[in-house]
Amino acid sequence: MSRDARTGPTSRRVTPTARRGAVRPTPSARPATQQAGTPTPGEGLVVGPVPPGARVAGVLLVLAALAGVAAAFPTYLVVGGQDLSAVDGFGSALVALLVPGVHLAVGGALLRGAVPKFGLAYAGVAGALGVGQLLIELYHGSSSTTRPAVEVLAGERVLTSGVEAAPGWVLGVVALGLTVLAGVVAIWSWGRTVMEDGGALDSVRSGLAGSAVLLGVTAVLCLSLPSSDVPDELVTDPATGLETVVTQEGPRALLERPGLALLGGLLLAGAVVLCSVIAPSLRPRLAVVGGLLGVTVVVLGAALTGVRDAASSGELEWTLPGAGLLVAGLAYAALTALAWRLRRGRS
Template sequence: MTDVKGNCVPARDARTGAARAARPRTAGGAAAAGSRDRVRPGRPGPSGGEGLVIGTVPAGARFAGVLLLLAALAGLVSAFPTYLEVDGQELVLGGSVLGVLATLLVPLVGGAVGVLLVRGTVPKFGLAYASVAGALSLGNLLIELYRGRSSTDRPGVEVLAGEQVLTSDIHIGAGWVAGLVALALTVLAGCVAAAVWGRTVMDDRGTLDAVRGPLAGTTLLLGVGTVLSLALPAADVRDDLVLDPATGLEVVVTREGPQALLERPGLALLGGLLLAGALVLCSVTAPSLRPRLAAVGGLLAITVTVLAAGISGLRDAVVSDDLDWTLPGVGLVVAGLGFAVLTVLAWRLRRSS
């Protein structure tokens, strides 16, 4: 055998050289194969044109999805059994159409996100949803603990499951227990999601970067508006007009209505403060999450939480003849719809930075 210059080369040496030359190519191919195992491109579809890459999904991320599914199951169960028994009156969260919608909205969305997270389809979308939902659920968890366990320490007028009641005697029901379990599991899912966020590889080409600033500013305004709306009852009693016998004029007599979010003592006050702080903080941080679908997941968690609160206030005003829908109640629904619009925009916008 001859080389390029025409010199004779033994066949054995030629085979050895060929083998040595082949080794780097083989090693490079193995490295490329290993790289493909660790990071895979996104599936074609809504995200296919933005260069989405997804790494190996950690087991903790799938565990957070399992917790979201369990929380969704508990939330679905909470709608139909007795929620609380107040002064002998049994209250059910899903006693009306609006009550069913307000109670089941968060579990249904959380269950769907949990399925995606367990499958590992778009992990940071699910992790962002779980983290934000867990932060918002902590305040609601403390408020529910107050309603079922501590509200009798200082009896007052409350609106529970669409009924105006006096919290002088309360017995918990299966619906309250299921709802409390759902909130606790959501908080735990948020903690797990936050812990595995840094170990989950998912990124894109920054298709939302050009509008993150205006998006964050708008969500902050909506978050502050939501907190201001939560500070007052979404449904309140109407004042009475009484004829003053001394003057013959009609005077307005204010009746005691339901307590506002920050008027309750103890755990309820702490829960209200945590909920208000988490709403503002998540409204700022959710639009900054990467990739784009992570921002969508964070905004989706805020949307369903605010919408559920707004629909609950509307339910209270519609079900009870003694309650009127207030301006803060309207503000909650408007804020929830605003967050929904921003979530859809973040999902649809794919402008390159």
């Protein structure tokens, strides 16, 4: 009886022709969506096309940075015939250039389309905080003479009985206006920007959020009081020899000013807390870093301004709220660095 070729041992063999004709999967045969979404090792970061609005926000941040740099060196305001400038030495120059420097770096990265949601989160937070700062600056240059009082402007204790706007103030207002506009464009572009990761922060978001909220409340409490103030004088009565403490009029607290300054202070305080709540909830991880960086720069800039005022004026001394604000700014910086370092996602 002959053996059927289909049932014999040769029926399981694969001929060389069949091998050569077999379809082997190649990287090019994968779906386009899988190619575009291939995660990088550890991070799992996926970046889609960058919308034009994100690049526009980057351009506005760069312009705000250039205006802020230009505003640091000319005369800021003329108060009672005295020219005030924000920069009078190397240390004050570093303080004045802190915010514009970070704006320039983040805006340049956003303009190039690199990690867009990092830049958009930073621009959105900076714009939200810039609204209150803008109103306070408008008060200093235009409305502070309505109710004259002692203020600390550019490190000098002055009486705002007569204030004239100077180029430094105008450029500063332009810089803040561009920052606010960049924030509006960034918020508008957020939902149109595709950027995701492997969820490196998912397990620690609650801890980050709690720490950020605590720092936000602390920063607001410290911002509500002057970072530098005039110390009380101890006066001795020559007739009786009794010593009396005489309180000198010093700079007003953030929420003690009227009009635009009061509204700006309320908006700034609310924005610090709100941004501290929102930033840790953003996705991906680099967006959290950008949001926290935006809060860090504003709080740390305000704290260092208080240090500069106390160091440059013999009439002023650094206060406990000023020291607390500096600690809060450094803690924000540490929280931002922590979010940056947690780059390993769960496999």
